[in-house]
Amino acid sequence: MASTETLQSPEIEYSPLKWRRAWLTMDQNPVAIEFAKSNLGVLVLHVGFILALAASGQLSGAALVMVSATLGAIALAPHRRIELLVGASILYVILRPFRIDGWTAVVNLKSQVIEASPYLLQIPAVVLFLFFSALFLRAMHWKPTQRLAKRPLTSLFLIWSVFLVTAIMLPKGSMIGAFVWTFVGVMISAIWFLAYAAVDEKAKVKTPLIAKAGMMRPIWGGSSTPLGKGFGYLNKFDSKNADELAVTRLKALKLAVWGALLAGLWFVMEYFARDVFELPTLITSILATADGTASVGTSWVSLIYNYFLDLVIIAVWGHMIVAVIRMIGYRIPRNSRNPLASRTLAEFWNRYHFYHKELLVDFFFYPAFVRYFKKSPKLRIAFATFCAAGAGNFLFHAARDTHVFANNTLMDGLAMFQSTWVYFLALAVGLVFSQINPFKIKPEHGFFCYEVLTRLNVCTFFCFVKIFGDITVEGTLAERCQFVLSLFFI
Numbered sequence: 017m018a019s020t021e022t023l024q025s026p027e028i029e030y031s032p033l034k035w036r037r038a039w040l041t042m043d044q045n046p047v048a049i050e051f052a053k054s055n056l057g058v059l060v061l062h063v064g065f066i067l068a069l070a071a072s073g074q075l076s077g078a079a080l081v082m083v084s085a086t087l088g089a090i091a092l093a094p095h096r097r098i099e100l101l102v103g104a105s106i107l108y109v110i111l112r113p114f115r116i117d118g119w120t121a122v123v124n125l126k127s128q129v130i131e132a133s134p135y136l137l138q139i140p141a142v143v144l145f146l147f148f149s150a151l152f153l154r155a156m157h158w159k160p161t162q163r164l165a166k167r168p169l170t171s172l173f174l175i176w177s178v179f180l181v182t183a184i185m186l187p188k189g190s191m192i193g194a195f196v197w198t199f200v201g202v203m204i205s206a207i208w209f210l211a212y213a214a215v216d217e218k219a220k221v222k223t224p225l226i227a228k229a230g231m232m233r234p235i236w237g238g239s240s241t242p243l244g245k246g247f248g249y250l251n252k253f254d255s256k257n258a259d260e261l262a263v264t265r266l267k268a269l270k271l272a273v274w275g276a277l278l279a280g281l282w283f284v285m286e287y288f289a290r291d292v293f294e295l296p297t298l299i300t301s302i303l304a305t306a307d308g309t310a311s312v313g314t315s316w317v318s319l320i321y322n323y324f325l326d327l328v329i330i331a332v333w334g335h336m337i338v339a340v341i342r343m344i345g346y347r348i349p350r351n352s353r354n355p356l357a358s359r360t361l362a363e364f365w366n367r368y369h370f371y372h373k374e375l376l377v378d379f380f381f382y383p384a385f386v387r388y389f390k391k392s393p394k395l396r397i398a399f400a401t402f403c404a405a406g407a408g409n410f411l412f413h414a415a416r417d418t419h420v421f422a423n424n425t426l427m428d429g430l431a432m433f434q435s436t437w438v439y440f441l442a443l444a445v446g447l448v449f450s451q452i453n454p455f456k457i458k459p460e461h462g463f464f465c466y467e468v469l470t471r472l473n474v475c476t477f478f479c480f481v482k483i484f485g486d487i488t489v490e491g492t493l494a495e496r497c498q499f500v501l502s503l504f505f506i
Contacts, residue, residue, distance in 0.1 A: 039270070040270070042266055042270070043263045043266040043267050043270065048266060049259060049262045049263060049266070050262075052262035052263075052265055052266055053258050053259070053261075053262045057262075058091055058265075061265050061266070061268075061269055061343075062087060062088065062091060062343070064269055064273075065087070065265075065268060065269050065272050065339070065343055066080070066083075066084050066087075068269070068272035068273045068275070068276045068339075069083065069084075069272060069276075069336060069339075069340075071276040071279065071280075072272070072275050072276045072279040072332060072336050073279055073283075074275075074279070074332065074333060074336045075237070075336075078111075079112075079237060082104065082107070082108065082235065083235055083236070083340060085104075086100060086101065086104040086235050087340070087343055087344065090344055090345075094261075094345075097344065097345065098223065098224075098227050099227075101231075101234075101235065101344065102226075102227045102230040102231060103230075104235040105230055105231050105232070105233055105234050105235050106146065106230050106233075108233045108234075108235055108237075109142055109146070109206070109232050109233030110138070110139055110142050110143075112233065112237075113138055113141070113142050113201070113202045113205060113206075113233065114201055114202070114205050115205045115238075115239050115240045115416070116205075116239075116240075116416065116417070116419075118417060118419040118420070119201035119204075119205065119419045121419075122197060122201065122419045122422045122423070123137055123138065123194075123197070123198050123201060125422075125423065126193075126194035126197055126198070126422070127194065129188070129189050129194065130189070130190075130191050130194050132191075132194075137194055137195055137198040138198060138202075140195070141195065141198040141199040141201075141202045142202055144199060145199065145202045145203055145206065145232070146229060146230065146232065148203075149206075149210050149213070149229040149232060150225065150226060150229040152164075152168075152171075152172070152210065152214070153210075153213060153214060153217045153225050153228060153229055154225060156168065156214060156217055156218060157217075165218065168211060168214035168215070168218065169211045169214070169379050172207055172210060172211060172214075173207070173411075173415070176200065176203050176204060176207060176415070179196060179199060179200050179203065180200050180418060180421075182196055183196040183197045183200050183422070184421055184426070188422075188423075197422050200418070201419060204240070204415050204416060204418065205233075205240060205416075206232035206233060207240075207415075208240055208241065208242050208375060208412075209231060209232050209233075209234075209242050209246070210229075210232060211379065212242055212245045212246035212248075212249075212378075213228040213229065213231065213246050213247075215246065215248065215378070216228055216246045216247055216248040219248055221246070221247055221248040221251065223247040223248075223251070227247065228246065228247060231246070231247070235340070236337045236340040236341055237337065238333075238337050240412070240416050241369070241371050241372045241375055241412075242371065242375070243334065243337045243338060243341070243348075243351055243371045244337075244338075244341050244346065244348050244371070245371070245374070245378075249348070250341070250346045250348065253346045253347045253348045254345060254346055255345045255346075255347065260347075261345055263347075264342050264343075264345055264346070264347040265342070265343055265345075267342055267347060268339045268340075268342035268343040269339075269343075271335050271338060271339040271342065271350070272335070272336060272339040272343075274335060275331070275332050275335030275336045275339060278328055278331050278332045278335065279332045281328055282325065282328045282329055282332060285321075285324070285325055285328065286325070289321055289325070295314070295317060295318055295321060296310075296314065296318055297318070297322065298318055298319060298322040298482070298483070298486065299486055299490050299491055300318075301314065301315045301318040301319070301499065302483070302490075302491045302495055302496055302499045303490065303491060303495065305495070305498055305499045305502045306491075306495040306498060306499075310502070312502060312503060312505060315499065315502060315503055316503060319479055319480075319482075319483070319503070320479060322479075322482065323475065323478060323479045323482060326482065327352075327355055327356070327368070330351075330352055330368065330369060331351075331352040333351075334350065334351025334352045334369070334370075334371075335350065335351070335352070337351065338350055338351055349370060350370065351369060351370050351371050352367065352368060352369065352370065353367050353370065354367060355367040355368040356471065356475075357471075358471065358474050359457070359466070359470035359471060359474065360450045360456070360470070360474065361446045361447050361449075361450035361474060361477060361478075362447055362450040362451050363450075363474075364474050364478065365405070365447060372412075375412070376404040376405060376408045376409060376412070377404060379408065380400075380403045380404040380407065380408030381400045381401065381403065381404035381408075382400075383403075384399055384400040384403040384404070385397070385400035388400075394452045397448070397451055397452060398448045398451075398452060401444060401447050401448045401451060402444045402448060405440065405443050405444040405447045406440050406441060406443070406444030407440075409440050409443065409444075410436060410437070410440045413436060413440075414433055414436065417432075417433075420432050431492075434492065434493040435484045435486075435491065435492070435493040435496050436484065436485070438484040438493065438496075439481055439484035439485040442480075442481045442484070443481055443485075446477055446481070457469065457470050480500065483496050483499060483500060484496055
């Protein structure tokens, strides 16, 4: 007769903490990795991943279908990954060439004036730009010692500036004027992608030139900042075998689910802020202060709440893009990584929007750092930081938003950027001080100073600079300054 112990059924332990630990460590679990390598595992991972993408609300229905189809095709034919990725990206840039609504609105308005479909302007402009991109990358080999090969970003912006000035000077109601404006918008939306492709071409990255030229609007979407940079950067994080690919896909699923949960948090925060407490947005508070209809308490709550909303939405947006790239097989770092843990402004800047920081470092910080003030380390760092966070950051945003000149006078358009000067100057000064400050708070200064006060200082700084950093046509510099003063009853 069997003993009592052998007759007892094994107990299933319902422990949320253990489930959480199992979920977070599944990319280190041999059983999970083996399952992720199987055909069924690949199917389950992709279905779960697409459901998480859909739940995040970061993609339109058409974009979700396109991403799903591309991921499925790559999973079925991994040896054709580059061709499938570039082909989908070319289709995407033709359908959605602009990264911000401002350029889409300009092209739609121009098309109405000339009584034509926006696609009649968009498609030829995109095709011309893709041809220009391939020609530009090829031209770097014709005369490697010339400025185009040595300073590709400078050359690109000079060419773009010529088109911009031409667009401004052409009659606003003309067909050629509408087309040039469309081309200007397409080029500035992809110029940083082309810049990274030029860097890869200069570094002789083995990916075919036509593939580099075709990745001007990657299938994972995003802003004008290239998350994942170019093929040279992606190749560093490529999965070398089946085990690494399985681990990368498991990490992609985890990040996508976390992004979907954060999207839910953002939805709840928005619901309570707008529908329950009727809390105004930051720009609404600024305009209300100018009208004399805002209360100081509401302004403070709006300012702080906006800071946390911004952190959540940047994290959601970045997590979903990085998750798609990981599902394709490139285990690149996250775009946002716990920015609230930052104790210095420089650390926050690195954690908040990693790939935008990388862009500024790659194209502005390093070139300035290796050329100027070599005998003065602090001045060298300060100047390079100012070139990146100040001048380079302003160039990035100002060029992206030059659509304001399409329907405004030159002076009116320039006036719209007045508050951004304050934002980028304050940001640059803050980051410089953060890096060269000799009186940094250390653990020996006590728990409150090191763990609490440092993070509070970071939060306060970025709360206030955000007042001037909202790139919008609403809220003048004077109104934003008035809002800051009103917070202190001045």
